[in-house]
Amino acid sequence: MSTYSIKDLEQLSGIKAHTLRIWEQRYDLLQPKRTDTNIRYYDDDDLKLILNVALLNDNGFKISKISKMSPSEMRDEVIRLTDRNLTHDDQIHALTICMVEMDEERLEKVLSTNILKFGFEQTMLNIIYPFLSKIGVLWQTGAINPGQEHFISNLIRQKLIVAIDGQVSKYTGKKFLLFLPEGEMHEISLLFAAYIIKAKGHQVLYLGQNTPREDLKAVYRLHRPKYLVTVITTSPSQDNVQEYLDELSQNFQDSEIVVSGYQIVGQDLNFPKNVRALHYIRQLRDFVEEINEVMVEK
Known part of the structure; x- marks a missing residue:
């Protein structure tokens, strides 16, 4: 299991660290763990939660309502939203969630839906490349483990090979x-x-x-x-x-x-x-x- 600082969560979710701390205190949204030296850190479950929260919040859900959702309710709502006409940033959030959860079926659906809608080239330029750039620095610093990075890159590689063969x-x-x-x-x-x-x-x-x-x-x-x-x-x-x-x-x-x-x-x-x-x-x-x-x- 990977560990994340609050700055890692900020980079991956787009939610400022200051806002995350306020949500922790006001809504008990996150429960950070502490190392033996009393340094706060977060795990994969915290990252999945905050990515879901970010996507819902970006699409008009108030944090007071989100904080009352169960994990399954939140996930169902996120899936419903990502199946609709969302922005590139929302789709990048969805890919990040798939990476953390190692959810191949969901990742396949997100990629295929965007390719059908925007075409392969535009999906690569506007969604996949920004997503890879977003996680690249965190992978190099160890916030994302090599297994997650290989999971994503191999699936994208498969998509590319199929697209090339189709030309x-x-x-x-x-x-x-x-x-x-x-x-x-x-x-x-x-x-x-x-x-x-x-x-x-x-x-x-x-x-x-x-x-x-x-x-x-x-x-x-x-x-x-x-x-x-x-x-x-x-x-x-x-x-x-x-x-x-x-x-x-x-x-x-x-x-x-x-x-x-x-x-x-x-x-x-x-x-x-x-x-x-x-x-x-x-x-x-x-x-x-x-x-x-x-x-x-x-």
Whole structure:
């Protein structure tokens, strides 16, 4: 079971810590535990409760009424609400609850409902990515355990693979080679890049996680792609990213290399002439659309 500080609850629920403390005192809404050194902390049940409270409160329920609900009444009301036409923030709350409860059936329903309503691309951009960003920092600090993170990422990965397979293309566009560096296993952004590129009519050569340098060179020699795309989240480390970018630029001089990820965004790096950094996943969509516009003009 994970433990959370009141700041963790604030980040995940959007309810200010000051407000949470008032609700504790006035409505006995939360009952924090204490460590041997008298430090307050909260558990998974507290997090589930406050996420449900936040969603209900955002949709017009007064805290005085919410505090009188039983856990089952609260959950039923939350499910009823998330089945309706709610905001992106409400859906992100619903996904967070599914993650904490490890509720695969409910998660599947939330994702499928949003995909049907908004389309796969908009669901990724407006709901799934903000959700992953929201939980990412807490996972790194240990507030969310690796099992919960793997549960979520594997289900999203499955959705991405199905969506990619569903794209029927005649490959009239350019050839893209997608890969992750050696040691890099965070694949969701690369899979979504594959979806976007394929949906726009281009050919995707997908090498995926942990691609050895020599394998990358061999595939490149065989296919001569116009573009290479990679995402650097953890590997190579920050100290070695510049060297890695320079190496990519030198080895694949005839192609444009598109890079993104945690080790790229906001870092003090010098990008070689044939390397382009994207700071947001939306920029990849814009980049591919620019290519399509040039192709049409020609």
